[in-house]
Amino acid sequence: MQTIHLQWIDYTILVAYVAFVLGIGWTLARYMKTSSDFLTSARSIPTWVTGLAFISANLGALELVGMAASGAKYGIATAHFYWVGAIPAMIFLAVFMMPFYYGSKARSVPEYLKMRFDERVRALNSVAFAVMTIFASGVSMNALAKLLNQLLGWNYNAALWICSGVVLLYVLKGGLTSAIYTEVLQFFMIVLGFAPVVYLGLKDVGGWHTMNTSLQGVAVATSTNYAANAWTSTWQPLLAGPAHNPMGVDWFAIVFGLGFVLSFGYWCTNFLVVQRAMAAKNMTAARNTPLVAAVPKMVFPFLVIVPGMIAVALTANPGKDYRIPPPVIAQANYDQAVAVVKTATPADNAATVAAVDKALGKDVNPDKIAALVTANTTAKLADADIEKGIYFSVKDNDYDGVILSLVKKYCPPGLLGLALTALLASFMSGMAGNVTAFNTVWTYDLYQAYFAPGKSDSHYFWAGKVTTIAGIVLSIAAAYFASMYNNAMDIIQLVFGFVNAPLFATFLLGMFWKRTTGTGAFLGLFGGIAGSTLFHAVTIAQGNLPGVKGGYIKVLETFPSEMAQNFWLAAFAFTVCFTLTLVISLATKSMKTDAELRGLVYSLTPKTVDHNLSFWQRPAVLGTVLLIICVILNFIFF
Template structure:
């Protein structure tokens, strides 16, 4: 991306009309911030939306918070490079974990009234595991926000010719304005708006692209005849994606590495996601949040992976790249931008730009709005200034938002010095998520797990993932593609479980009565249940029915593309 950024000619020829449509979008985004401000009167309002949002809003925000820069550019790039197999990131890599979060874990998260994922660890294990998790999460969020900002600036530079630093500052100012004013409500409302704008931009782009290559059959013929060949039209065994040559091992790697450890780790313990569900207005709505989000998640590859595949056969630059003759500075990450350039007229181009910017800002806002909550409740209130009135923490929350954003601007500027920092951050993030999931599973289902095991398990799991990463770097283990991340996450998970069990057996557990509401066997069934009256009535609002429905839909789609 850096090379592209340095080219002086902007990729797109945006007119005043496109800028006007982009401007309309910005005005609405800021308007939501101002309107949401009226509803903020306590720190809980600001940092957790006062737990008042309906399920369809939190569900779409749940998806949108993840539909950031890495997702949009990265998955179209994967589609161009690997073809249909990219759907695994959605169907295997997200749906089961989202349903699991809703049905199995949400009763403990929402039912225990904790305000963050680290706070759950503090209630369950005490300060050791809490501090480890709160600190690593806060640092990771600020770094990732910086990377998102930097990616956004690169795109603006490439597409429209805006300078990198001006783009960073403008984007940061807009996100900061609405998150500081309206807190999580503004961030979530904007995420829902962003979701619709992104779909409104991508759906027509996909339809035009498909028409251009001669419909679905035309795409099939052209992809079959291209470098990747017919394998790129079937999802299994995805050897290209995993970098594991043996078909059986590749499937095992996908199901266990991506499907189980990586995706469960990401979706069930990443506070930037879980926070959206915690802000729901009832237990039923909280359980439904990730499951409602799963429905668009199943379908969204149609407008992300397919455009990537179209770009690989219809965009000359990407076709050349796939044949191994890519021009200087052309990357798979640019696939969707080239497609916009080649297909869209002025007018709709403005909508597509708004969609692209929306996706970037959604990512940054999710990072910042989860950072400020963890900073305020889990670091400042827990370890620095306890027992102040709530207005104090509301102010801390606002200041943390500003502070986090300013630091993110600097990390964005640092990121501009490195070409591959995105891979680096992604790897770092998987270091923390895979062991966290292992710890959570034990913590929620095994009351014997002790406070010492809580933090020692986390640290050991992270070290295991780091060790795998180093072994790959030293070429002791030879893995390519996504292989290292899958194996590293698997190792982190297994080591975390083994160490946690071993440490638990020789240390003292917490008394049962302190674990009510936190551990499955000690929580009465009534506490885990949700109301089925009023706004939560009806079979179609049952989390179990909705969850079964989305799993069924995923299976059907998987069979269609086997």
């Protein structure tokens, strides 16, 4: 029931992809001569490449798997993570922030913070970022190895080490350039690998309109609070209030918490994505990088969210023989449950249900088990049919399994290899992105700044290579850590939230208010992190128990959903950081002169002149056009 058996054609596609990825690394190795070549691509890459790498570095498999899961749980409203929670921030980064990042000649985001504020702010940001990238990389690799283990029966350790080894080889050979170039290849692999699954899924449910009709039926059947458009509209269910949409959030939390604080905090300050734009060959290319990335980002909901909606529509049609997959259950447990059903009689149904529950370790639907036992008593069923009946009777849903269940349902050998290679590509691009960002920040912002200043360039070049190996090894260690503790993911994401939520306030004030001081920024950031930790300690989401999900000091506020709690936490942390930075800056003396801040602060920097570009090539014009398209998309799916 669980594992897939690949054929030679599937393995051939997988091997071809790995060979080309390694080939890119080997080809670029001869161009790696300085630390700048290895760690920053010597600022030499054209826009379309950095733009696609920008989006691909963000398109890890957690996004592919997670967004399909969210599409099933929340419907088209998941597109808020794109049309509200990404595009406006990417345009802001391109038009207003890239001139400072690129023009300051900083080699990393923490280095910009050092130039704008002081060493304390750089140290805080670079240490937090280095730790977070390692954990993000490890969590992603753990998810991949688990997936390959459950789906293909591959050994967990072998899958983890081999996939990490491939990433290590091509990053070690070609540095950031190799990561960026392979991210472009991975981008096309992901799009072309998953597009046929979406096409076949839509064909199966009868097209877009038929799918929406099915989803309207599901919405009404799920809750009396939901209007028929709960899964098919982005804004109307939100405006009706948290109780009337499956996300359990209100419009303000989406607009301010997600659309402003979290979105701008990620897209405008996270070195993982900003690094791609900083590798561009000139200022115009750097500014256009996020705009090029915004085009595919705008249409990605149709590639990654629609599969989740297809899955829900399929469950509404019993003739399609599909359910949202249950949590992964070992084959041995299914075999035990089959043995129980085979010997059961309709008279002892309660005992049968209890025995099947025990065999699977999951609750099953008593009515479905009763029907299965009756059917087996009437006419002896084959083991495979009994197993299928048990599979359909498990109560719990594992939404993260949605995308793979559709791949299994629709992809014959060949296309299956392509889709699985696309999944592998998304994991690798995520890991390579994290490792290259880690080795730049570690080498330049920690090693060169504090441990070995004033060494030769070749020393830092080799330090970068050693850091790449260390980054991969630490990622593998983080993967084992994530695999050992069931709630490791929750804890890691929680810490990310505490550190990331206030960060944009520091950048916003630093870039657009010259009076912001290093002390204000440093204490404001700490205050923001403390504020978000305290907020989490006194709030909880409905249905959760006090603990890692919050409320461990006292429950002062209960939110309708975890998502609402996270969005409000971000809004609170931002406000605390912004206010503290503002007040402390006014109370302290700036250590930087206007001359030192030129190129780092908006009011002291000559405006970037785009007169040499034709009208339609100017970032401000392109950004405006993209913003208008984004608004139109929001209205189409209102």
